[in-house]
Amino acid sequence: MSQALTAAGDGRWPRIRVGAGRHVAQLPLVLGGLHQELPVQHTVRVAMEPRNTRGWGAQRGADLAVGAGFLPSGAALFRRGVVHLTLIRLRSLPDTVCAGMKLLIVGLNPSPSSADAGIGYARPGNRFWPAALKAGLVSVDRDPRHALQYHGLGMTDIVRRTTRRADEIDVAEYNAGFARIIRLAQWLRPKAICFVGLSGWRNVVDRSAQAGVQKVAIGRRPVYLMPHTSGLNAHCRLDDLVEHFSRALALANKS
CATH class of the missing domain: 3.40.470.10 (Uracil-DNA glycosylase-like domain)
Known part of the structure; x- marks a missing residue:
């Protein structure tokens, strides 16, 4: 598992901290890496913890998850700068996007x-x-x-x-x-x-x-x-x- 992902093992599904301390624009590729590591239909709980920037919140977190090829199960919860989501890994493709694209x-x-x-x-x-x-x-x-x-x-x-x-x-x-x-x-x-x-x-x-x-x-x-x-x-x-x-x-x- 990459350095941008940290797993915790409590509860029914694994919980993974995503992008702790990173700029939010780096999260699409981090989540894309997670998508590639997991099997299809695998359920995982994620806590997205990028550096808090303008526009960061539940909607952007959910958009990033969908773009990375996951299906959110339930609504995103935004609390203290962290977006919490339960995700199902789809048979899909993750975005390859970042800031500054031509x-x-x-x-x-x-x-x-x-x-x-x-x-x-x-x-x-x-x-x-x-x-x-x-x-x-x-x-x-x-x-x-x-x-x-x-x-x-x-x-x-x-x-x-x-x-x-x-x-x-x-x-x-x-x-x-x-x-x-x-x-x-x-x-x-x-x-x-x-x-x-x-x-x-x-x-x-x-x-x-x-x-x-x-x-x-x-x-x-x-x-x-x-x-x-x-x-x-x-x-x-x-x-x-x-x-x-x-x-x-x-x-x-x-x-």
Whole structure:
């Protein structure tokens, strides 16, 4: 268990202190590490104890848990600067996000292949990583943490529940997930946001939206919308996806 996590053994489920003394912006990666260490459906009680900063409280703690691929069981309790939550580890993916991101990639939701691999867009035939490499967004294949650390590329999804098909997601899930993305963008303030997959944006923001820079900003951050990178999307070639990523990167560079 990492130094940012400290376990205590009383009660029905283990209790883990998370991020004691660290800046709250470091918690997404700390919680992501916890997600990777635990088996699916494992229940754990966490006490998030970062340095108390502006905006820290129950809502942000719950958002961080959801973003890290956990399902909160009950409401978050905020007491004396500590957020207490009981969490269930989902078959999902954790966010790779931090302050100072150049570009935040927002997908629809994890596929089973991605959730099991612990890497977004890992399903065979998905062209995300080949296109991202060719566009210069990343320099190492299938390594989200390297992409974040060395290229400022963050990754999250609108919905954290894993499904085989995007049409299994309902509107309520899109709305709740989109609200979390807004709060995330307002907090971490990436230079730009790129939504991968048209359906999420169309379900929540603009049903007639087309790929490209959008009129609606998120947390005052400019938004680029592009088609999904799935190999099943026969309407988009690899070179088309590379061009979309290049335009999203250019938007971030000028913001």
